[in-house]
Amino acid sequence: xxxxxxxxxxxxxxxxxxxxxxxxxxxxxxxxxxxxxxxxxxxxxxxxxxxxxxxxxxxxxxxxxxxxxxxxxxxxxxxxxxxxxxxxxxxxxxxxxxxxxxxxxxxxxxxxxxxxxxxxxxxxxxxxxxxxxxxxxxxxxxxxxxxxxxxxxxxxxxxxxxxxxxxxxxxxxxxxxxxxxxxxxxxxxxxxxxxxxxxxxxxxxxxxxxxxxxxxxxxxxxxxxxxxxxxxxxxxxxxxxxxxxxxxxxxxxxxxxxxxxxxxxxxxxxxxxxxxxxxxxxxxxxxxxxxxxxxxxxxxxxxxxxxxxxxxxxxxxxxxxxxxxxxxxxxxxxxxxx
Amino acid sequence: xxxxxxxxxxxxxxxxxxxxxxxxxxxxxxxxxxxxxxxxxxxxxxxxxxxxxxxxxxxxxxxxxxxxxxxxxxxxxxxxxxxxxxxxxxxxxxxxxxxxxxxxxxxxxxxxxxxxxxxxxxxxxxxxxxxxxxxxxxxxxxxxxxxxxxxxxxxxxxxxxxxxxxxxxxxxxxxxxxxxxxxxxxxxxxxxxxxxxxxxxxxxxxxxxxxxxxxxxxxxxxxxxxxxxxxxxxxxxxxxxxxxxxxxxxxxxxxxxxxxxxxxxxxxxxxxxxxxxxxxxxxxxxxxxxxxxxxxxxxxxxxxxxxxxxxxxxxxxxxxxxxxxxxxxxxxxxxxxxxxxxxxxxxxxxxxxxxxxxxxxxxxxxxxxxxxxxxxxxxxxxxxxxxxxxxxxxxxxxxxxxxxxxxxxxxxxxxxxxxxxxxxxxxxxxxxxxxxxxxxxxxxxxxxxxxxxxxxxxxxxxxxxxxxxxxxxxxxxxxxxxxxxxxxxxxxxxxxxxxxxxxxxxxxxxxxxxxxxxxxxxxxxxxxxxxxxxxxxxxxxxxxxxxxxxxxxxxxxxxxxxxxxxxxxxxxxxxxxxxxxxxxxxxxxxxxxxxxxxxxxxxxxxxxxx
Numbered sequence: 001x002x003x004x005x006x007x008x009x010x011x012x013x014x015x016x017x018x019x020x021x022x023x024x025x026x027x028x029x030x031x032x033x034x035x036x037x038x039x040x041x042x043x044x045x046x047x048x049x050x051x052x053x054x055x056x057x058x059x060x061x062x063x064x065x066x067x068x069x070x071x072x073x074x075x076x077x078x079x080x081x082x083x084x085x086x087x088x089x090x091x092x093x094x095x096x097x098x099x100x101x102x103x104x105x106x107x108x109x110x111x112x113x114x115x116x117x118x119x120x121x122x123x124x125x126x127x128x129x130x131x132x133x134x135x136x137x138x139x140x141x142x143x144x145x146x147x148x149x150x151x152x153x154x155x156x157x158x159x160x161x162x163x164x165x166x167x168x169x170x171x172x173x174x175x176x177x178x179x180x181x182x183x184x185x186x187x188x189x190x191x192x193x194x195x196x197x198x199x200x201x202x203x204x205x206x207x208x209x210x211x212x213x214x215x216x217x218x219x220x221x222x223x224x225x226x227x228x229x230x231x232x233x234x235x236x237x238x239x240x241x242x243x244x245x246x247x248x249x250x251x252x253x254x255x256x257x258x259x260x261x262x263x264x265x266x267x268x269x270x271x272x273x274x275x276x277x278x279x280x281x282x283x284x285x286x287x288x289x290x291x292x293x294x295x296x297x298x299x300x301x302x303x304x305x306x307x308x309x310x311x312x313x314x315x316x317x318x319x320x321x322x323x324x325x326x327x328x329x330x331x332x333x334x335x336x337x338x
Numbered sequence: 339x340x341x342x343x344x345x346x347x348x349x350x351x352x353x354x355x356x357x358x359x360x361x362x363x364x365x366x367x368x369x370x371x372x373x374x375x376x377x378x379x380x381x382x383x384x385x386x387x388x389x390x391x392x393x394x395x396x397x398x399x400x401x402x403x404x405x406x407x408x409x410x411x412x413x414x415x416x417x418x419x420x421x422x423x424x425x426x427x428x429x430x431x432x433x434x435x436x437x438x439x440x441x442x443x444x445x446x447x448x449x450x451x452x453x454x455x456x457x458x459x460x461x462x463x464x465x466x467x468x469x470x471x472x473x474x475x476x477x478x479x480x481x482x483x484x485x486x487x488x489x490x491x492x493x494x495x496x497x498x499x500x501x502x503x504x505x506x507x508x509x510x511x512x513x514x515x516x517x518x519x520x521x522x523x524x525x526x527x528x529x530x531x532x533x534x535x536x537x538x539x540x541x542x543x544x545x546x547x548x549x550x551x552x553x554x555x556x557x558x559x560x561x562x563x564x565x566x567x568x569x570x571x572x573x574x575x576x577x578x579x580x581x582x583x584x585x586x587x588x589x590x591x592x593x594x595x596x597x598x599x600x601x602x603x604x605x606x607x608x609x610x611x612x613x614x615x616x617x618x619x620x621x622x623x624x625x626x627x628x629x630x631x632x633x634x635x636x637x638x639x640x641x642x643x644x645x646x647x648x649x650x651x652x653x654x655x656x657x658x659x660x661x662x663x664x665x666x667x668x669x670x671x672x673x674x675x676x677x678x679x680x681x682x683x684x685x686x687x688x689x690x691x692x693x694x695x696x697x698x699x700x701x702x703x704x705x706x707x708x709x710x711x712x713x714x715x716x717x718x719x720x721x722x723x724x725x726x727x728x729x730x731x732x733x734x735x736x737x738x739x740x741x742x743x744x745x746x747x748x749x750x751x752x753x754x755x756x757x758x759x760x761x762x763x764x765x766x767x768x769x770x771x772x773x774x775x776x777x778x779x780x781x782x783x784x785x786x787x788x789x790x791x792x793x794x795x796x797x798x799x800x801x802x803x804x805x806x807x808x809x810x811x812x813x814x815x816x817x818x819x820x821x822x823x824x825x826x827x828x829x830x831x832x833x834x835x836x837x838x839x840x841x842x843x844x845x846x847x848x849x850x851x852x853x854x855x856x857x858x859x860x861x862x863x864x865x866x867x868x869x870x871x872x873x874x875x876x877x878x879x880x881x882x883x884x885x886x887x888x889x890x891x892x893x894x895x896x897x898x899x900x901x902x903x904x905x906x907x908x909x910x911x912x913x914x915x916x917x918x919x920x921x922x923x924x925x926x927x928x929x930x931x932x933x934x935x936x937x938x939x940x941x942x943x944x945x946x947x948x
Contacts, residue, residue, distance in 0.1 A: 333374075
C-alpha cells in the first residue's frame with residue numbers, strides 16, 4: 001500500500017477527553033483511508049475533511065489532509081460547495097448529533113436528498129458535549145440533562161429514518177468501539193457514489209456515559225446487536241443461534257433449531273434493495289425487543305448531484321452558441337450608433 | 339380637436355394597472371423600442387409584492403416608468419408627462435405623479451361604479467376627487483376595443499381581455515411616433531411555440547396604434563429625437579443582469595469556474611436566474627436550501643478553488659452574517675451581493691432603500707471589517723461586480739457588493755464593453771512550497787495570504803473559524819489574537835492602495851459638496867447639474883468604494899464649506915464618515931419611504947443649506 005495510517009495522522013495533539021469514543025472513530029478512519037486510497041487509486045492530497053462545531057468536529061485537525069473546521073451546523077453545506085466546485089476532491093465530514101441534526105438539520109436532509117458524493121460521519125453521543133451536557137435531538141425521551149433537569153419531553157430523531165425520509169442511498173451504523181467494522185464501513189462509504197451517512201454511536205464519558213451501554217457493553221453486545229453484512233444471513237448472538245425472520249409484515253427474532261427453524265429460514269441482508277421497507281425495519285430495531293442493527297444497512301445506486309451538474313454543464317456547453325463573455329455581451333438585441 | 343406635436347428633450351411615461359395587467363411588459367417594450375430608436379432611456383419598475391393582489395385594489399397596482407430623451411438621462415424621472423392608468427385604483431395610486439401638463443390615458447371601461455368604489459373613491463368622479471380634471475384626459479374604451487379587435491381571433495375571452503395592454507402600447511407608440519417593428523419581432527420570437535398567438539397580438543397592437551391615430555382623441559403627441567450617443571454598439575441592461583454578467587466576466591478574467599450558491603429572494607433573485615442560464619461560460623449555480631447554505635456552499639467552493647459568489651437581499655444578509663465572519667477569518671475569496679430593499683424584517687420587499695449599509699459595515703460578531711463596494715446605476719453593476727470579484731480573488735477576502743432594488747430592476751442603454759479593455763485577475767495561488775505550508779503568512783505589501791487549493795501535493799493545511807497563528811495552528815494566545823485581528827483589518831484597509839481615487843463632479847472647491855453612494859447617483863447627479871447650471875457652487879462626490887474609502891477622501895471633503903450627505907436611509911453613510919473623519923461637520927438629507935429620491939427635493943435640500 002502506498003500509505004499507512006501514520007500518513008493520515010497529523011502532528012496535532014488530540015484533545016478529546018480520555019476514554020471518549022471519538023478516539024476510536026478517528027483511529028478507524030486513519031486506518032481505513034490507506035485502504036480506500038489503494039482501492040480507488042486516490043492520492044492523499046485529494047482528501048478534504050470538513051466539520052462543523054462540537055467535540056467531534058475537531059477531527060479535521062487530527063487528520064493530515066486538507067481540512068475545513070467550519071461553523072456550527074454548516075459542515076454539510078460547506079462540503080456540498082467543495083464537492084460541486086471540484087468533484088475530483090474526496091470529501092469526508094465529521095459532525096455531531098447536535099451539529100448535523102439540530103442547527104444543521106436542514107443542510108443534512110438536503111445534501112442527502114441531492115445525493116451529493118460526500119461521506120458523512122455522524123458522531124451520535126446523544127448529548128451536547130462541548131457546551132457541557134445539554135440534551136440533543138437524539139437524546140432519549142425523558143433524558144435528564146442540564147437543560148432538562150426533569151427529563152426531556154420530546155421524542156428523539158432516528159438518524160437512519162431521517163436518511164431514508166430524505167431518499168438516502170447509504171446508511172451505516174456502528175459503535176465507536178467496533179474498530180474493524182468501522183474500517184469496513186468507511187471503505188464502503190468511500191466507494192459509494194452519493195451521500196454516505198455513517199452513524200457512529202459514540203460514548204461521552206463525561207456528560208452521557210453509558211448512553212449506549214444497554215446493548216454496547218462487551219458482555220452482552222453479541223446478543224443485543226446484529227452486524228449486517230451484504231448477502232449474509234441475519235444471524236447474531238454469542239452462539240450464533242439467533243436470527244431475524246419476517247412474520248407477516250414484521251420482523252421477529254427467532255432461535256435457530258427451535259420450532260423447526262433452520263438457517264435457511266433466516267433473512268439474508270441486501271443493502272442494495274431499492275425499496276426501503278426492510279431497511280427501515282432494521283433501522284428501527286431497538287433493544288431490548290430486538291438487536292440493534294450495525295453495519296451497512298442501505299447502499300443503493302442512484303444518480304448523484306455532482307455528476308448531474310457536470311453532465312449538464314457539458315451538454316449546455318456543447319449546444320451553446322455563446323462561448324465567451326464578448327459573445328454574451330454582443331448577443332440578443334443590440335443596436336449600432338454611428 | 340386641436341392636435342399639437344410637442345418637441346421635447348425628454349418625456350416621462352408611466353404605465354400603471356393591476357399587477358396582472360402586463361404593465362411591466364409594455365413598459366419594457368416601450369423602453370426597448372425607444373432605445374432602438376436612439377433615445378436615452380432610464381426605467382423604473384414600481385410593483386407590489388403580491389403576484390396577483392385583489393383585482394382593482396390599490397394594493398395590487400403595478401407601475402412601470404420610462405424616461406426617454408434626446409439629452410442625457412440619469413433617472414427614470416420624477417413626474418410624468420404621460421400617465422396610462424388601466425383602472426381607477428391605478429389612477430388613484432399614481433395621479434400624484436402626473437405633471438400639471440400631463441396627458442392621462444384611461445381605460446374608461448374599467449371606470450364603472452364597482453371599479454371606482456373598489457379603488458376607494460368617495461365620489462363617482464375620480465378626476466375631480468384627485469384634482470386632475472384640468473389635465474388632458476383621454477378616455478378610451480380600451481377593453482371594448484380590444485374585444486372588438488380580437489373577436490374573430492379564435493382566442494377565448496380571458497386571453498382577449500388580457501391583450502388590452504398591447505392595445506394600449508399601440509396607442510402610446512402612436513403618441514411617440516414609434517415604429518411597431520421591434521415589438522412585432524418580439525411577439526414573433528415570444529410566441530414561436532404558440533404561433534396562433536402571433537397574429538392576434540400583432541393585430542391588437544396595430545389596432546391600438548390606428549385607433550389613436552384615427553379618432554383624434556389624443557391632443558398631444560411627442561417628438562423626442564435621438565440622443566447623440568458616443569459611437570458604438572449598444573444594448574439595454576438592467577442592474578441584476580449586469581451584476582450577473584460582471585461576475586461571469588470576473589470569472590473569465592481569472593480563468594476560474596464561477597460558483598453561485600443562492601436562495602431566491604426579492605429583489606435579488608434575477609441574478610441567480612441569469613447565472614443559471616450561462617452554464618456554457620463555466621457557471622455552476624446551486625439553489626440552496628436556505629440563505630445560510632447559499633453562502634456556506636459558496637465558501638466551500640471558494641476553498642475548493644472556484645470564484646464563489648452568493649446573492650441576496652437584506653434579510654438574507656442577516657442570515658449569512660455568521661458565515662460571512664467565517665469567510666473573513668478563513669480569508670477566502672467570496673462576493674456577497676446585497677440587493678437592498680425596504681426593511682426591517684420583510685419590510686416592503688419590492689421597494690428600494692439603502693438601509694443595509696450599517697448591516698454590511700457592522701453586522702457581524704467579533705472584529706470583522708469587510709470590504710464593501712456599491713453599484714451606482716444599472717449598467718455600472720457590471721463594473722462593480724467585476725471589481726468586487728477582482729478584489730475578492732486578488733486579496734483573498736469576502737467583498738460585499740451593495741446594489742438596490744431601484745438599479746437592480748431599472749434598465750438603461752449601455753455601450754457594450756470589450757473584455758480586452760478589462761484587466762486580468764490574478765489570484766495569489768501557490769503551487770508548492772518547501773517544508774510546511776503556513777496558510778496565514780502574508781504578503782508584506784498587501785497583507786494577502788496564499789491560496790492553496792486542495793488537490794495540490796504538499797500543501798495540506800486546515801482552515802476554520804477558530805483563531806489560528808500564521809502557521810495555521812489553533813491558538814488562543816492573547817498576543818497572537820491581537821496580531822491576527824490587526825492584520826486582518828490592515829489587509830482590508832490596504833485595499834485603498836489598489837482602488838481609484840474618489841472623483842468629484844464639478845469644481846474641487848465650493849459651497850456645498852453633495853455626498854452620496856449607490857443607486858441614488860442618477861438623482862444626485864441630475865440635481866447637482868441643475869444647481870451648477872443655476873450658478874451654484876455645488877459639486878458631487880458619489881462613493882463607489884465604501885470600505886475602505888478612497889485614499890483621497892479627506893482631501894475631497896476638505897474643499898467645501900458644507901457637506902450634505904444624501905441617502906435613502908436615516909444616515910448610515912454620514913455616521914460612518916463622522917466616525918472615520920470627525921474633523922468635518924456633516925449635514926444630511928434622508929428619505930426612508932421605499933422610494934427613490936426626487937430630483938427637485940435634492941435641489942431644494944441643497945438650496946436650503948446654501
